[in-house]
Structures are given as structure tokens and as C-alpha cells.
Amino acid sequence: MAKEMFRVLLQKEQLVFSSAHFITFAGDICECLHGHNYGVRGEVQGVLDENRYVIDFIAFRDNLAKIVKRLDHHMLLPLNHSMISVVPDGDEVVVRFKNKRWIFPAEDCMLLPIINTTAEEIASWIGKELVRELFPSTGNRIEWLEIGVDENNGQWGYCRLPWSAEL
Secondary structure, X not given: OOOOOEEEEEOOOOOEXXXXXXXXXXXXXXXXXXXXXXXXXXXXXXXXXXXXOOOOHHHHHHHHHHHHHHHOOEEEEEOOOOOEEEEEEOOEEEEEEOOEEEEEEHHHEEEEOOOOOOHHHHHHHHHHXXXXXXXXXXXXXXXXXXXXXXXXXXXXXXXXXXXXXXX
């Protein structure tokens, strides 16, 4: 007999951030620097605990909000892109792509261990950070976490991750 599975969806007004970024596409095209007012939502699936819930809404909300706040009002930069060089240099971060060069104040940058600053990759990073924060208190009762990042009022990128201590 299959066990009952339950899902919890979290989408709140405070789960927003404003950030600048640029992405590459079609192999070697780099778009212009621009920004978005992003929205974030999270969903988990699992079995009920002794309190009869999948996850504590408050812990879910507060930890997700804390991660989202780290991105707010920053220049999002990918550390793992093969064609984009991101080099911290004291109080600055020097970024290069082909003949383009940008210099940003280090305090205004969020250096992310991702390949490209797409909504999907940002969702993956947020999800991994959230699992690291919440796994110690939830254990493996949760089956998966899905994070959605909306970069433009209806343009969502999603990442579904297994709920695992190895993320």
C-alpha cells in the first residue's frame, strides 16, 4: 500500500529581491547588464511528522526569506561560467567576457557557484542553500524541494531537488 504524501507551497510577498545580472546564450552571446524584480516560491513534498505537517511553515518561510534577502540589491555573478571571468580584487570585482569588462564594488556583488545567472540556476542555488539550512531539523522525511524564480511577472524558472544532506 502506498503511503500518503503531502505538499506544502510557500509564496509570500516578502519572498522578492531586486538584482542586476546578465546571461550568455547561443554559445558566445552576452546580453547587456540589466535588472529584475524577482519573485520566489518554494514547495516541498513529504510525509507528515508527529505534529501532522510536512514542514514547519515558519521555519520554511523564515529560512527561505533569509536566503532571498542575501540576493537583494546585488549584482549576481556566476563563478563557474567557462567564458566569464569573475575575479575579486580587494574592494572590487573585475568581470570579463570577451572584449567586455566591468568593475563592481565587491560589497554590491553576490558571487554564485553557478554557470549562468538564469532564473533556473538561481532557483537551484536557492534550493541547495535552503536544504542545507533545513535538513538538520527535518531529516529525510521530505522527498523533494522545488524552488521557482520569477524574473519578469510570469517568466518562471524552476528547479526540483531531492531532499538530501549531500546537496
